[in-house]
Amino acid sequence: MRFVLSDDQRDFASSLDSLLASSDTVSVARAWADGDSAPGLKLWSRLAEQGVNALVVPEGSGGMGASPVELAIAFELLGKHAVPGPWVESAAYLPLALGDAATVEALAEGAIGTVAAPPHVPYALDADVADRVFLAADGVLSAATAGGLTRSVDGARRLFPVTAGSTFVELVETKAEAAFDLAVLATSAQLLGLGERILADTVTYAKQRRQFGREIGSYQAIKHQLADVRIALDFARPLVQGAALVSSTRSTAESSTASTNDRARDVSAAKVACADAAYLASRTGLQVHGAIGYTQEFELSLWITKVRALVTAWGTPAFHRGRVLRSLVETDGER
Amino acid sequence: MRFVLSDDQRDFASSLDSLLASSDTVSVARAWADGDSAPGLKLWSRLAEQGVNALVVPEGSGGMGASPVELAIAFELLGKHAVPGPWVESAAYLPLALGDAATVEALAEGAIGTVAAPPHVPYALDADVADRVFLAADGVLSAATAGGLTRSVDGARRLFPVTAGSTFVELVETKAEAAFDLAVLATSAQLLGLGERILADTVTYAKQRRQFGREIGSYQAIKHQLADVRIALDFARPLVQGAALVSSTRSTAESSTASTNDRARDVSAAKVACADAAYLASRTGLQVHGAIGYTQEFELSLWITKVRALVTAWGTPAFHRGRVLRSLVETDGER
Amino acid sequence: MDLTLSESELAFQAEARAWLEANVPAEPLPSMDTEAGWAAHQAWEAKLAEARWSVVSWPHDYHGREASLIEWVIFEEEYYRAGAPGRVSQNGIFLLAPIIFDHGTQEQRDRFLPSMATGEKIWAQAWSEPEAGSDLASLKSTARRDDERGGWLLNGQKTWSSRATFAHWGFGLFRSDPEAERHNGLTYFLFPLDAEGVTVRPIAQLDGEAGFAEIFFEDVFVPDADVLGAPGDGWRVAMSTAGNERGLSLRSPGRFCAAADRLVELYKSQLTSGNPPVEPVETHADGVVDAWIKARAYRLYTWGTVTRLADGGELGAAGSVNKVFWSELDIALHETALDLLGPEAETESRWLDGYTFSLSGPIYAGTNEIQRNIVAERILGLPREPKGASR
């Protein structure tokens, strides 16, 4: 029983954080939203060199063989820095869903993959820049063709409807479930990072901005709203970490019905809590910033719009609450 | 179009308010809760002399022939002063439900009636002091016998399970619905009065109580909570008044399907909003008062516990939300 | 107490409804924050004016119908119910015009109001400044006396000016007495946005559209004829209609009732189509019901307010009660719509646009934090906070 990150995990987090902090990710995200993917692809390669894309790929397939805990660390930071691109698809969903070792190896090395998995994931993210585009439906994983761009509230999420091509492989149900759950976990971690970033930036702003003769952060109405965000994020984080432990590849490999049920329940609980906390952070951040937060040129808009998009990405809160409920009603509610 | 109380209605409210303010209703309610009904029965007779019990009884049956607007005014004040007794049953439900003119006349003159109307009203309130006890179920209104006392969270609400006797009359469905809706309206108005009272007392307390060198009412955290209560009550009141207008005896007499549907929808909407607003007032009032609000000897506890009881009395919030929804889905949502 | 309309009110309602049914464009106009949309919206204002629907409560001499407050609310309800276009002229007709009627000279009324009523000239407000935000009294933009030319020179910067990108004229407060502090020494100016020394810079919003602009002033000359009220009296002039009954604090209930009805329709259509939600549609029933109940409450509350105002009452701090309520209702209503849209919520839609716009509700025209202070202090009588620096 040691429910804190290990020193190695802390080091990994801090070096990835430094790398992203020095990569002007805000400009990268803005260019991406404008259809200029070059800076984003450069960053993609750089992160691939660091092994981010290969985290959950087994060492035998050219991966890092890391656990979902490391994956959650990485995705929290991708969220914090608003890094664009189909990360959930390439680094979480596809490596687990694909049976094809060659494609997994390519993804681990930095190829870009994306996938639509209706009904929860109706569009393939950033299919225009992807090397491989898939459609997961009806028990098969098909190579797919992307349609026209559909705009998301988050300009840096470029969505594409897809149609299945003729090549497909069977999608084993247990693999599809494990892949979906890992994508949910990764999305939850991203939301956590977005929420933390919004809170940090908003606290900084509230300490500087003055109204009626004092810093707005000295007003109780502002303080208590921000305290509530801190509290919500503090209690969302352990759900992500706990779900990551339950999702560890070992237990996936065992994949007993009980452990699959636990995993589904726990990643869904994490998604619900992270979506709620990040959304609270975004609403509070916007309100504390006032009108300036409402503008595109201010960085805050990057995190705020991404939160709104990720709240419903890879399963809406209603879906995930429903999944937790079903798991509780069907079992004894042991935790 | 004049959506404010008339001068006559204002005068009625103010004279009833004065009467109740000078009747030491707090002692009356405490005695009632302790099983000493004498002061409560005295107050009951005094109010009957003023015609409160006869408000919606037609003039031909010895009543006042007043509209549900006056009824709502009276019940708001009964709530504000925490007057105990089966008022909703005697002065709202039974006069409309009963076909028997003699009983209605007796009630109008001050006889005490009570009723259980499962599933929404599983117990008969204060059956131990009632002259007539009824059970409304399965399309009949039976004379009923009360069982043992069941304690409510509000000590001044003495609940009794009942069993049907052999005498009964048919309960015409349209009458039963109109009676239920008028009971819902009366309960909503009571909740409004309770909420207003809690807010007023809490504001007074917040202006006097000092902590950390200033009145607690000068702290933004307290101010904003109380402002939210003011806002919630301000927007619950017009729903009560609007529902009272729709419930006017005239439209009940017409009783077209459309107007019955409107009435059901509108009293349910009023109950939802009043329950929410009064409950917010009670939670806020308790929090602002702190530990002292948690004690029986402090008057606040009278209103707080009564709010909790009335939130679910005559239909839970879930039931009333469901009724509004059904009305919206089945019609065009015209308002 | 009654909610029935008089015969003349019913006739007014019927006339408005018939005209709107016959004239509201079948397809929504393009966004007024684009050049094409701007022109379309201006044309719509002209059409409204021609049939005397653009400023129903104004005098007949100024394109109005001298409608009562109740009729104004009726018209607004019909307007939203008909799904008619947004009013590109709203800042002028709702915020500025009441002040010109009350504080302007006859010459100013005759010069400014007719072209405002027809939509020929669109007005933009210029209240906020980068450092001021909700604290309007801390304005820093200046007006320097120019006796020779008989006017003033404006300098400084205004921001969050809605629709200033395409508008023709602006109005706002400037500090004309550099010695005076806070609410004193401010003057209310009207100025053409193409005047020499004025620069307008659009600001892109969350949704990418330039609904707001910054306005920079560099020795912009404004003649005395374009000062509204007395010099130095600007704060009082501006605030005289801050609780304005036709302004933003008394927002037309029609807007929320129409949106709540659309929300019910969305719910019903998803109940029958089963698409695209992945959970039972009923999961979101409470949100739909609560939005509908609140929209109805807002409508009835407004009828009460209108009756009191018609009786000679004042809106006062109740405007703050109002503003907190409608702005939070607007967000909750749109959040519920996004919930109903399920996995499609993040993609472009009218609901998503409405949601993004609703987020500005608790911020503009005085943040909801300020409004709650006003409710607590002016309505509940709670004491004000200590003045002084934080620690």
Place this chain on the structure above:
Amino acid sequence: MDLTLSESELAFQAEARAWLEANVPAEPLPSMDTEAGWAAHQAWEAKLAEARWSVVSWPHDYHGREASLIEWVIFEEEYYRAGAPGRVSQNGIFLLAPIIFDHGTQEQRDRFLPSMATGEKIWAQAWSEPEAGSDLASLKSTARRDDERGGWLLNGQKTWSSRATFAHWGFGLFRSDPEAERHNGLTYFLFPLDAEGVTVRPIAQLDGEAGFAEIFFEDVFVPDADVLGAPGDGWRVAMSTAGNERGLSLRSPGRFCAAADRLVELYKSQLTSGNPPVEPVETHADGVVDAWIKARAYRLYTWGTVTRLADGGELGAAGSVNKVFWSELDIALHETALDLLGPEAETESRWLDGYTFSLSGPIYAGTNEIQRNIVAERILGLPREPKGASR
């Protein structure tokens, strides 16, 4: 990072579970705020102590097991899961004992701790005063030096003293230096509640039970031997364990997990019985799910805290994060239970009792408003409000 228990922890868990299964009374004890219930709860404490389960983290010499913090949490989880009785001794063992261990003399430890561990002597806290509330530093009750008798004379009034009605001893702060202000000049005293000059008056709560009492002091003599820490040093002594890891700010997750599991069971039973709700049980599903998710979050969060504390970390202001979260969770969980009970919600039930009790959560041990200030100032580093009188 892992959540698996070590072999010794598993053994500890199994032993606790087995003992509790065998010994927890089948029927709930009567309320500890009644005379009969008090005796029953004291007897239960004796039984726990006999098997060395009353103070698992204390040294062996004082009836403990020298359990680690992790084992303490494990024990607490098992305790709540087993539905074991409330701890009548909790104020002594959780709030006072850590201070006696840290600041008491050896003589005090030996004199007070054994009878506290066995439940023979029950301790009541005496922190609040009528005028002080959340502002503990504004205490007015006094301690006057009595050099002749070698001790102090206490005067004044304390209130909101839980369980003081039947308890044997009390502990609290008194102002021993009348010149000193706020946090200075306070001394920490221990005193028998049957001492001459002490009057205890029960206070009836919302639910009619006398869980609290007022304590009046009239020249109550306390010898020097019953002063905890140095005279005048009371604030520091009391605060040294204010963020105490076993105290109220780190509330055992077992309580909320057990309650959430009971809530799920209530939901399931109503799903199958269809009784008494009048609307589909699913209407309240979100409340059940959110309570369960939050209880789980609280449990995992506590494991993280315990790991950090075991590594030598301090709880600090995180105790405030914790307290706001569990107190709000507790209310929401019970509100959902009442929703599920439908029309029966207002009648007496275990859920209604739990609900009433939960309402005190955001009030006692520092209101949630105070806790949010602490989070904002000490964790987020936001500036403090200006000092001074309101206006």
